[in-house]
Amino acid sequence: MRTNTKRIMTRLILLLATVSATLAQPSAQGVNFYSIEREIELGKQLASKTQASRQAQPDTRLQAIGDKLAAKTDGTFQCHFFVYATVDPQAEPIALPGGPVFVAQSMVSADDYVTAAVQAHAIAHIVLRHYTREMTRTELMEIGKKSMPPNLGSASSSPAIEMGIAQFKKKFELDADRLAVKLMIDAGYDPQALVRWLQSLPTPQKAGLLDDFPAPSRRIEVVQQAIDAAH
Numbered sequence: 001m002r003t004n005t006k007r008i009m010t011r012l013i014l015l016l017a018t019v020s021a022t023l024a025q026p027s028a029q030g031v032n033f034y035s036i037e038r039e040i041e042l043g044k045q046l047a048s049k050t051q052a053s054r055q056a057q058p059d060t061r062l063q064a065i066g067d068k069l070a071a072k073t074d075g076t077f078q079c080h081f082f083v084y085a086t087v088d089p090q091a092e093p094i095a096l097p098g099g100p101v102f103v104a105q106s107m108v109s110a111d112d113y114v115t116a117a118v119q120a121h122a123i124a125h126i127v128l129r130h131y132t133r134e135m136t137r138t139e140l141m142e143i144g145k146k147s148m149p150p151n152l153g154s155a156s157s158s159p160a161i162e163m164g165i166a167q168f169k170k171k172f173e174l175d176a177d178r179l180a181v182k183l184m185i186d187a188g189y190d191p192q193a194l195v196r197w198l199q200s201l202p203t204p205q206k207a208g209l210l211d212d213f214p215a216p217s218r219r220i221e222v223v224q225q226a227i228d229a230a231h
């Protein structure tokens, strides 16, 4: 019985990952407990905390580039761009729900196209509602754990479940890269700038099934495929 419960949880997570992975085009569809209004409100709260803690500032150049890209979305979310200084080599922009984006100064390139690539990736995360979909998945996991007998142990300790979660996160990154290609092309930017940005990222020391972030080489492959498909 207990084994069955754990097996069902494992299958549910893997099924969700599989269904998600088979969607051909990146989409904001998927289980999401958050309404658009609640998502925008959450983003505002997180942005004010992030702005204060990172001493981030709005940036007119980034905003102008971002506006060109965001004009090619359906307009559900309005993106606002902030820049912050850091010594952290973290290479990902912070895309908060509903629109705020925080970009490290070190990621802002003198090349407008490469800067646009970073921003297009962040806008794609927002359009695809990745933050609240990830929160929803975490909440579902919590519900699942609470419904399990206490002496069974954590459902999330299963390697199969951990692998399912890692696959989710990887798919979100690759989906953001795919949509970024479309946004770049639609806004009149050369999408090869996405490749140039990804080539500048450090290569991870090792890659495994439980890693939740795709290697830059895999991202470049996916971006190149999306560029080829668009022509």
Ligand SMILES: [Zn+2]
Residues within 6 Å of the ligand: 092, 121, 125, 173, 176
């Ligand atoms: Zn990302």
